[in-house]
Amino acid sequence: MDININYIKELSEIIQLATYKRKPERYEYVYYLLCKKLETDIKKYNYCLFENNKCIAQRENEKWPKNKLDGCCFNISKKERCEYLSDKNCEINCVSCRLFTCKYLKRRGINFDVKKNVLVKYCMNLLQVREFIWNFFTPKDRILKNINRLKIRK
Ligand code: SF4
Numbered sequence: 092m093d094i095n096i097n098y099i100k101e102l103s104e105i106i107q108l109a110t111y112k113r114k115p116e117r118y119e120y121v122y123y124l125l126c127k128k129l130e131t132d133i134k135k136y137n138y139c140l141f142e143n144n145k146c147i148a149q150r151e152n153e154k155w156p157k158n159k160l161d162g163c164c165f166n167i168s169k170k171e172r173c174e175y176l177s178d179k180n181c182e183i184n185c186v187s188c189r190l191f192t193c194k195y196l197k198r199r200g201i202n203f204d205v206k207k208n209v210l211v212k213y214c215m216n217l218l219q220v221r222e223f224i225w226n227f228f229t230p231k232d233r234i235l236k237n238i239n240r241l242k243i244r245k
């Protein structure tokens with residue numbers, strides 16, 4: 092039953108995607124859907140198991156993240172808490188952060204391979220997919236701008 096519901100949902104998303112004639116609209120739709128799905132899963136499964144501002148990897152003294160609080164919402168190059176973290180919430184809609192899972196979670200089988208997502212496969216090239224993955228601490232508008240700039244090779 093679940094499989095059928097997921098299949099129908101995926102099909103309706105593909106149909107919706109096809110209604111957008113302009114590529115920027117398609118990218119924005121895929122961005123929106125991915126973030127929505129990932130956020131729903133994060134809330135539903137509570138992978139990071141935060142307690143007193145420490146995620147499970149921090150509480151178990153993993154080698155990474157090096158910072159002691161706020162999980163991986165920490166800008167390593169600036170050596171400070173991410174500027175977009177406000178009252179335990181992310182102020183921007185950064186798809187790269189949503190897609191990220193640390194080694195601790197990966198060892199437990201928690202990973203999201205964006206390259207396997209049917210909508211991503213349908214409308215994005217590899218360079219654009221890289222923009223989705225490697226733009227941590229970056230607001231949605233900037234990521235979409237980068238994606239739109241890249242030449243379409245599909
Ligand atoms: S992804 Fe890993 S490091 Fe980041 S908050 Fe979750 S458990 Fe912590």
Ligand code: SF4
Nearest residue numbers: 164173175176181188
């Ligand atoms: S941008 Fe990323 S690192 Fe910063 S608060 Fe949002 S989710 Fe955390």
